[in-house]
Amino acid sequence: MTGRVLSYGMSNRWAFEPLGHGLGVARLWAHGRSPLGPPLLASYGATFSRPVAVDWAILTGFTALFLALACVVLARGTAYGRR
Numbered sequence: 576m577t578g579r580v581l582s583y584g585m586s587n588r589w590a591f592e593p594l595g596h597g598l599g600v601a602r603l604w605a606h607g608r609s610p611l612g613p614p615l616l617a618s619y620g621a622t623f624s625r626p627v628a629v630d631w632a633i634l635t636g637f638t639a640l641f642l643a644l645a646c647v648v649l650a651r652g653t654a655y656g657r658r
Contacts, residue, residue: 586634586637589630589633589634589637590630590634592622592623592625592627592630593627593630593631595622595623596623596625596627596630597627600623601616601619601622601623601624604616
């Protein structure tokens, strides 16, 4: 349960979901020949059911956040160099 909550703050989760959706991972797990497919599908639940645009929007938000944080760090670093 804790791992699932922590995964919402990780950018790789939001990249994995649209990739899996586009590749049809849920369909492959459900109807593939591997006996591991159905248990994996059960553990991931509705992971691949969300529209891909939502995942891309969340990734865009991560990008904007990290860019803003980088700008703040760089601005503070140059301000200390001027003293």
